[in-house]
Amino acid sequence: MKIILSNASSDPIYIQIVNQIRQSILSGELRAGDSLPSIRQLAKDLQVSVITTKRAYEELEKEKLIDSVVGKGCFVSGANKDFIREQRMTRLEEKMVEIIRESKELSMSKQDVLDYLNLLYEEEHTP
Structure with a gap:
């Protein structure tokens, strides 16, 4: 490790x-x-x-x-990987809700948020 x-x-x-x-x-x-x-x-x-x-x-x-x-x-631990994944998904969902709230405060449309997310996603996955 x-x-x-x-x-x-x-x-x-x-x-x-x-x-x-x-x-x-x-x-x-x-x-x-x-x-x-x-x-x-x-x-x-x-x-x-x-x-x-x-x-x-x-x-x-x-x-x-x-x-x-x-x-x-x-x-x-011998904890179940599905359980661990579910915990992480819950945390991710909480972060997404926070992003939605922030974007609404900035008067961003749903499409604006999706476009921005796509841009950031592509930047993260570009070698």
Whole structure:
């Protein structure tokens, strides 16, 4: 598992860690039962605070993506991928509702929002 942090990102470091570990789990790179680096080791490897990595692991545990076993470490949970996907879809839906509200406040039409979304989508998927 390789985690790359960006100081240029608007996301806090712990969120960058969470997102990358989550993606590794959902993509199958990390499988149920795989062990994760200790909180201290990950902090050392990434050159960040132990508090930062602890917070990232706590978030992943809340999402039921990892399990923490006292004295043993943290492991990828055996949680159902469909359940995890559904949780992510719910968060995505909440963000979309927020976008709809913001766009209405800006008096944007539905087509304007869709056009803008298509433009951003294409930019993200251009090599």
